[in-house]
Amino acid sequence: MKILLVADKENDFIWDHFDAERFKGIELIISCGDLQPSYLSFLVTMINVPLFYVHGNHDTIYTHHPPEGCDSIEDRIVTFKGYRFLGLGGTMKYSGRPHQYTEREMEKRIRKLKRQIRKHNGFDILVTHAPAFGIGDGKDLCHTGFKSFLTLMDEYSPKYMFHGHMHLNYGRIERIQQYKNTTIINCYDHYIIDI
Structure with a gap:
């Protein structure tokens, strides 16, 4: 299955000069x-x-x-073409605005999903905004990743984790990294993957 991944930056070339051929098979x-x-x-x-x-x-x-014609997978598992997607948006709490969580709050969100995860026999792809702690995250509080994402990957070994938040122009940030059995992809701007 071919997937278009997007995050953090609207691509002017896609928006202003859309070419359907570039997205054939998505x-x-x-x-x-x-x-x-x-x-x-x-x-x-x-x-x-x-x-x-x-x-x-x-x-x-x-x-x-909300974006019209699109589906939020926030705090739930959605199955599409045999793949189970688990959605956990937001970042580390740094200013108290919406979609920001302490580590403890993110752990609580994950605990609430345990029944769903068991019902689906795990999940294949973890979709987040923030990265996992220590894997392509930043040093400031806003860009620190969640340790609870590491725990999720340790426990369920999803094939992929897709995240945003860390712009590739921030410095030495790699698009693709590996954590145990999980391939982690930073979706900044856009990226196409065939899984």
């Missing part, structure tokens, strides 16, 4: 947050496939203007 779009709702609605309309999203720390507008 079956799903995943947004890892911090994108304008109109951009996501544009993508889902032009590519004409489902779009799943989680919230980034700047997605407060989604409360009143």
Whole structure:
């Protein structure tokens, strides 16, 4: 299955000069947050496939203007073409605004999902906005990853983790990293993967 991954930056070339050929064969779009709702609605309309999203720390507008034609997978598991996607948006709490969580609050969200995870016999892909602690995250509180994501990967060994938040132009940040059995992909701007 070919997936278009997007996060954090609207790509002007895609938005202003859309070329359907570049996205031929795409079956799903995943947004890892911090994108304008109109951009996501544009993508889902032009590519004409489902779009799943989680919230980034700047997605407060989604409360009143959610992206049309797109599905939030926040705090739930969604199955698509045999793959189980678990969505956990937001970042480390640094200013008290929506979609920010302490480590303890993120652990609580995950505990609430345990029954769903058992019911689905685990999950294949973890979709987040923030990275996991120590794997492509930053040193400041805002960009620190969650340790609870490491625990989730240790316990369930998903094949993939898709995240945003860490812009690739921040410095020495790699797009793809490996953590045990999980391939972690930073979805900044856009990236196409065939799983």
